[in-house]
Amino acid sequence: LNKNVPIFVCTMAYPTVPCPLHIFEPCYRLMIRRCMETGTKQFGMCISDPVKGFADYGCILEIRNVEFFADGRSVVDSIGKRRFKVIHHSQRDGYNTADIEYIEDQKVN
Numbered sequence: 001l002n003k004n005v006p007i008f009v010c011t012m013a014y015p016t017v018p019c020p021l022h023i024f025e026p027c028y029r030l031m032i033r034r035c036m037e038t039g040t041k042q043f044g045m046c047i048s049d050p051v052k053g054f055a056d057y058g059c060i061l062e063i064r065n066v067e068f069f070a071d072g073r074s075v076v077d078s079i080g081k082r083r084f085k086v087i088h089h090s091q092r093d094g095y096n097t098a099d100i101e102y103i104e105d106q107k108v109n
Helices: 026-038
Strands: 005-009 018-023 042-046 057-068 074-092 095-102
Touching: 005 026, 005 057, 005 074, 018 026, 026 042, 026 057, 026 074, 026 095, 042 074, 042 095
Parallel strands: 005 042
Antiparallel strands: 005 095, 018 074, 042 057, 057 074, 074 095
């Protein structure tokens, strides 16, 4: 998962930290549905950038559970997995995507 990764432009996310989300915008509803249907259950989270659209660094979130409501909204229980650097910004069907490379942290003894 490093080409055309869906990017949710919202807040800062960190590895191992839970990130509950309330999804209501149509483009992000589609994004979450696709993440679930393809089986990856992952997407990137980046903060907004006024020039590029979203920041050059972010965190992969893994979906642990989704509760869908009749009106199309959903509550997503996700958790941070890995940090990444954006190589190429793009879009797909109204939401942002990116080609990324993962950042490898040095292990602390």
